[in-house]
Amino acid sequence: xGTNPFIGVIFHWIGGFASATNFIPFRxxxxxxxxxxxxxQGFAAWIIAPIVLASIFVPHLFTIxxxxxxxxxxxxxxxxxxxGMGGLTFGLAIRYLGIALGYAIALGLCTAFGTLLPxxxxxxxxxxxxxxxxxxILAGVAVCILAVAVNGAAGVSKEREITTxxxxxxxxxxxxxxxxxxxxxxxxxxxxxxxxxxxxGAPIARIAKAQLAASHRLDLWQNLPVLVVVLWGGFLTNFVxxxxxxxxxxSIGQFTGASGTNPMRSAATRGDTLIDWDPRNIAAFxxxxxxxxxxxxILAILAGVIWYFQFFFYSMGQTKMGKYDFSSWxxxxxSIIIFATLWGLVLREWKGxxxxxxxxxxxxxxxxxxxxxxxxxxxxxxxMQ
Numbered sequence: 276x277g278t279n280p281f282i283g284v285i286f287h288w289i290g291g292f293a294s295a296t297n298f299i300p301f302r303x304x305x306x307x308x309x310x311x312x313x314x315x316q317g318f319a320a321w322i323i324a325p326i327v328l329a330s331i332f333v334p335h336l337f338t339i340x341x342x343x344x345x346x347x348x349x350x351x352x353x354x355x356x357x358x359g360m361g362g363l364t365f366g367l368a369i370r371y372l373g374i375a376l377g378y379a380i381a382l383g384l385c386t387a388f389g390t391l392l393p394x395x396x397x398x399x400x401x402x403x404x405x406x407x408x409x410x411x412i413l414a415g416v417a418v419c420i421l422a423v424a425v426n427g428a429a430g431v432s433k434e435r436e437i438t439t440x441x442x443x444x445x446x447x448x449x450x451x452x453x454x455x456x457x458x459x460x461x462x463x464x465x466x467x468x469x470x471x472x473x474x475x476g477a478p479i480a481r482i483a484k485a486q487l488a489a490s491h492r493l494d495l496w497q498n499l500p501v502l503v504v505v506l507w508g509g510f511l512t513n514f515v516x517x518x519x520x521x522x523x524x525x526s527i528g529q530f531t532g533a534s535g536t537n538p539m540r541s542a543a544t545r546g547d548t549l550i551d552w553d554p555r556n557i558a559a560f561x562x563x564x565x566x567x568x569x570x571x572x573i574l575a576i577l578a579g580v581i582w583y584f585q586f587f588f589y590s591m592g593q594t595k596m597g598k599y600d601f602s603s604w605x606x607x608x609x610s611i612i613i614f615a616t617l618w619g620l621v622l623r624e625w626k627g628x629x630x631x632x633x634x635x636x637x638x639x640x641x642x643x644x645x646x647x648x649x650x651x652x653x654x655x656x657x658x659m660q
Contacts, residue, residue, distance in 0.1 A: 286595065290588035291613065303574050306534045312574075317513045321510035325506050354472030363513050365377075415649030432631060436628045437628060501590070532568050533563075617640075
C-alpha cells in the first residue's frame with residue numbers, strides 16, 4: 276500500500292480520539308489512589324496491549340525483535356524511558372488543569388518538539404523548509420503552536436472566573452493554573468521523546484515490513500513492533516514511580532479492596548462515592564465491595580487499552596504520510612487536543628466562564644482543526660509531485 280495522506284489524517288484523528296478519551300474511565304474509579312489505577316492502566320497500555328496486537332498483525336514478532344540491530348532496540352527503549360517521565364507528569368497536568376486545558380498546553384509543546392526536532396537532528400529541516408509542501412507543513416505546525424497559546428490564555432481567564440464550587444462540579448478540585456502550567460511544560464517536552472523513540476526504531480520497522488511482505492500482509496502494521504520496545508521503556512519509568520508512591524503511601528492494600536481517594540473523580544465527594552457503604556457496618560468504610568473492586572479494575576484496564584489505540588492508529592497513519600512522515604506527530608497531537616477540548620465542553624469544564632473565555636476556547640479549537648487541515652494538505656501536495 277502506498278502513500279495516502281487523506282487516509283493518514285483519518286487514522287491520526289481516530290488515534291487522537293482514543294488518546295483524548297482514555298482519561299474518562301478514571302473518573303468512574305471509586306476510592307482508589309492515583310498510583311494504583313495508574314499502574315494497572317499502564318500494564319494494560321504498555322505491556323499487554325502492544326504485545327497482543329503486534330503478535331496478531333505482525334508474524335513472528337519476537338523473531339523480528341531478536342533480529343533487530345542492538346542499537347535500535349537500546350535507543351528506542353531509552354527514548355521510551357524518557358517519554359515515560361512525560362507520560363507520568365502528564366497525568367498530573369490533567370489533574371491540575373482539567374482535560375481540555377491540560378491536553379492543550381502539554382501536547383501543544385509536545386507537538387512542537389516532537390515534530391521539528393527529529394528532522395532537525397537528521398539534517399533534513401533545511402531541505403524541508405525550501406520545498407513548497409514542506410513550507411505548508413511548517414505553517415501548519417506554527418498554527419498549532421498559536422492554538423496552544425490561545426488555549427493558555429483561556430486557562431488564565433478560567434482560573435480568574437470560576438468558583439470553588441464550579442471546580443468541584445467539573446471534577447477539578449485541584450485546579451491550579453500555575454502548578455499545572457509548570458507540570459505541563461515538563462510533560463510536553465519529555466512526551467516528545469516518543470517521536471524520537473519511533474525514529475530510533477526505524478530499523479525495527481524495516482525488518483517488520485520485510486516480514487509482512489513475505490507473509491503477504493499489509494505494511495500498515497510495520498511500526499507495531501517498534502511500539503512494543505518504546506512502550507516497554509515507558510512502563511519501566513511509570514512502574515518505578517508508582518511503586519515508590521505505593522510504598523510511601525502504604526496503598527498496596529488497595530489492590531485487594533482497601534480504601535483510598537481518587538483525585539480525578541468526576542464530581543465532588545457526594546453520594547456516589549458512598550454508594551457501597553453500609554452505615555451499619557463499620558468495616559465497610561475500610562474495604563471496597565467485590566463489585567466495586569472488580570469495576571475499578573475493569574475501568575483502569577479499559578483506560579489503558581483505549582490509550583494504546585492512540586498509537587496503534589498513529590503507527591498506521593504514519594505509514595501513509597510519505598516523505599514527510601515527521602508531520603504525523605503534529606497531526607496526532609493536534610487531533611488529541613481537538614477531541615480533549617470537545618470532551619472538556621461535554622464535561623462542562625468551562626461552565627461559569629465568561630463569553631471572552633469561551634471565545635478563546637472556540638478560537639483555539641478552530642486553529643487546531645485548521646492546523647491538521649494545513650498539515651494534511653502539505654503532505655498531499657508532496658504526494659502529488
